[in-house]
Amino acid sequence: MLDLFWLLAPIAVAALAAFYFVFGSFLYGAGYQPTFRSSVLRMLDLARVGPGDCLYDLGAGTGAILFRAARRHHARVVGVEIEPFRYLILELRRLVGGPRDQVRILWKNLFDIDLSEATVVALFLWPDAMRRLRPKLEAELRPGTRVVSHWHEMPGWRPREYDPRTRVYLYLWNGRETVGPEPFPPEGPEGPASGGGEDRPFPSAAPPSAPRT
Ligand SMILES: C[S@@+](CC[C@H](N)C(=O)[O-])C[C@H]1O[C@@H](n2cnc3c(N)ncnc32)[C@H](O)[C@@H]1O
Secondary structure, rough: OOOHHHHHHHHHHHHHHHHHHHHHHOOOOOOOOOHHHHHHHHHHHHOOOOOOEEEEEEEEOOOOHHHHHHOOOOOEEEEEHHOHHHHHHHHHHHHHHHHHHEEEEEOOOOOHHOOOOOOEEOOOOOOOHHHHHHHHHHHOOOOOEEEEOOOOOOOOOOOOOOEOOOOEEEEEOOOOOOOOOOOOOOOOOOOOOOOHEEEEEEEEOOOOOOOOO
């Protein structure tokens, strides 16, 4: 009987841990699902992430967006993750693969952190979390901050751009509202700019003309 207990106990613990890994964060705003590579590339490209940026990945998962933004776009990044196993994976990736100085990982609830430092915010959350996050973003983001969301749109915000293939929404916050679509980037004699986002800095959003009501 005791032998059976010692056989089953580790299996039960492993099953519980796996269950928590997948379903634990359902309570907080989104379960875990890795972001497709094509969507990661599109998010960073649409937001024109570059070396001058500070990207906050809210619900960083295992770091697909985060580490690409740091390594390839040379941005400073902050990953926020509430689930402890994924937080440990992120810390491990930071320590082993780096770049350490550019990456900060927070084991926190994304609703409890200050976002005023961000120039880009990356999201892959569920609709209810998006709805709850909106007033926080509107209160804390600085004018010119870009918000990129995979799969779900931000209710009530006008996207600047939307890529239906990868389901990526880009929003541009001007301190008062989101700035809608415009011909962008401006086309020169050689046609539209091309290449990686880091080569094409994002134009700053128009400053608000009146105080927020
Ligand atoms: C769909 S996954 C994002 C995956 C990530 N982009 C990647 O490619 O690995 C959503 C993540 O948000 C995390 N999450 C959900 N609610 C959260 C909250 N309130 N605070 C911080 N992280 C949260 C979940 O644990 C999960 O890892």
